Amino acid sequence: MTQEGAKMSGGGASKPMPMDGIRVLDLSRVLAGPWCTQMLADFGADVIKIERPGQGDDSRAWGPPFYESADGHERVSAYFCAANRGKRSVCLDLESEADRQALRELALRSDVLVENFKAGSLARHGLDYATLSALNPRLVYCSITGYGQTGPYAARPGYDSIIQAVGGMMSVTGLPDDAAGGGPQKTGIPIIDLMTGVYACCGVLMALREREASGQGQHLDLSLMDVQVSALSTLAANFLACGQAPQRNGNEHPTVVPGDxxxxxxxxxxxxxxxxxxxxxxxxxxxxxxxxxxxxxxxxxxxxxxxxxxxxxxxxxxxxxxxxxxxxxxxxxxxxxxxxxxVAEVLADPHVRHRALVAAAPDPVFGEIRAMGSALRMSRTPARHGRAPTVLGEHTEAVLSSLASSRLQSNPQAK
CATH class of the missing domain: 3.30.1540.10 (formyl-coa transferase, domain 3)
Known part of the structure; x- marks a missing residue:
């Protein structure tokens, strides 16, 4: 835990949370990375989302539907709100050396950094693991890419649907070719993005736990492709055992009858x-x-x-x-x-309502924002869904002012 993180949890809640005092820099966009960091934020981490000035995370514009302010000057997509609850938004331009230096200073005062730039992209900005870990050896640096940091496909861009195709998921999803409407299908939700976010969160927690013993951070190399291929699990195990490729069976279970x-x-x-x-x-x-x-x-x-x-x-x-x-x-x-x-029936289901799976967060700009809450149920330290996704750059001034104050404290003569 960084001292800076302990002083600036950003949550405003007095009840202790599992991730209190842990600061996370979120340089990720769209879904996999933001899903990971939202899970950490739900349990008390101070997540600072770094966004491009004037535009922010691409998914802010992925709509309709949108939430809009009463005056019509601000709007944000429901898609963005699904994965960015509980974070602070800071705008920094990675093409600006001054902003890059601010980001390095934030990394020096942080426990975790999550990013999903193409492999090698952040190295040219001096924001890669090698550079930042030299400044902060305790930093847990999590990279999420389509295909990983190494390998023949490392330079390729990768979205969930592409990975489902390349990684075999679509080959086993849908109806057989000879059935009406048959052929490979992607899943109805971006399941690989979501699974990668969960894997990333688990990896971050394990790295933080290991840091308690070693005092050192480490680099996590997460790829959608790795997660997708590992998710073939029982189907791949069957193939490895007998050499017979699994087929698409629609809703039918391949090895349990009746299972349809x-x-x-x-x-x-x-x-x-x-x-x-x-x-x-x-x-x-x-x-x-x-x-x-x-x-x-x-x-x-x-x-x-x-x-x-x-x-x-x-x-x-x-x-x-x-x-x-x-x-x-x-x-x-x-x-x-x-x-x-x-989906409408699910959200109206009495069991889903009893389990409080819809999280409603009041927002001074957009009113009430509703999205899915955490699936984790902890008896003493339940998830906290109190802060809605923020307006782009809402916390830039406060966070950069805090950095300036920290500089003065460490170097009083700079006054």
Missing amino acids: AVQCLDGPLMLMVGNDRQFQRLCRHLDRESLARDPRYATNELRVQGKNALMAQLREAFRGQTRQYWLERLLAEDIPCGPIQT
Whole structure:
């Protein structure tokens, strides 16, 4: 923890938080890096977001929809607000030596720096890990790129959708080629950006923990590609075991049957019947007990082999009643299932409301800003969602004035 970070937490809350006293410089833009630093801010870190003067993070303009001030002079996209809660905004021009020097001074007084510039870009500004760690050996420096700091693709730009294509995710997402609407699909949300943000946050926390023993920071090399390929997990493990490439199966689980969406009278229901006992109970409630006794479906392995014939009979049974009818009966028997809901239905869901997953933060410029809150539930130190994303450059003067004061304290003769 830096002394400067301890004095300038920026949170304004008296209740101790897990990341109190940790200062984070956020040079990242769009989603992966900002998602990481928002997670740290939610638990007390003083996150200073460094943005370009006059423009800021590109995602401020990624709309509609936008939040707008009452006078119409300010606006910010809902996209930006989703990943920038609880931060302070400081405008610095990296093409200006004076501003670069200010950034170096901030790095000297910080614990963590997160950036997502192309590999090698910050070196020409004297803001790379080698330069800044020489000034502050305790600095944890996290670089997030599309393909990593090294390797044949290191110089390539990388967005989530591109990485899903190159990294194999799209090849296993969507319907088979011979089905209507079949072909590779990207996921409905930028899942690789979000996962990379979580990985980055975990890496930062581990590096800070290790620093307690060594007294030294280190460089974290996070890439969307690495995260994407590692996320192939069980599919890659299956391929490595047998050499058979996984196929697109739509909503169907490749190794569990029944594990698929079924159509009810009023909409789709997702099933995941993970063992033989659950399968027997399912057949009983569907009035298909003969299937439970059929030796062709006695085990999951056999059900996978005979899935087409089996699922045809199960689908026919589900069509006759509503989702709620089946939910009540199947859940009463601990048979895993759930309705396929829209985003609107999810946000109105009583369980989601009970878990307080929507964070509302008052803002003097834009009014109330709502976005998804932290998924972490900690009994003594819960997340703090009190400060909305800020207006571009809102804290520039205060932060730079603090730097000037620090210079005077360290060198009184400079007065």
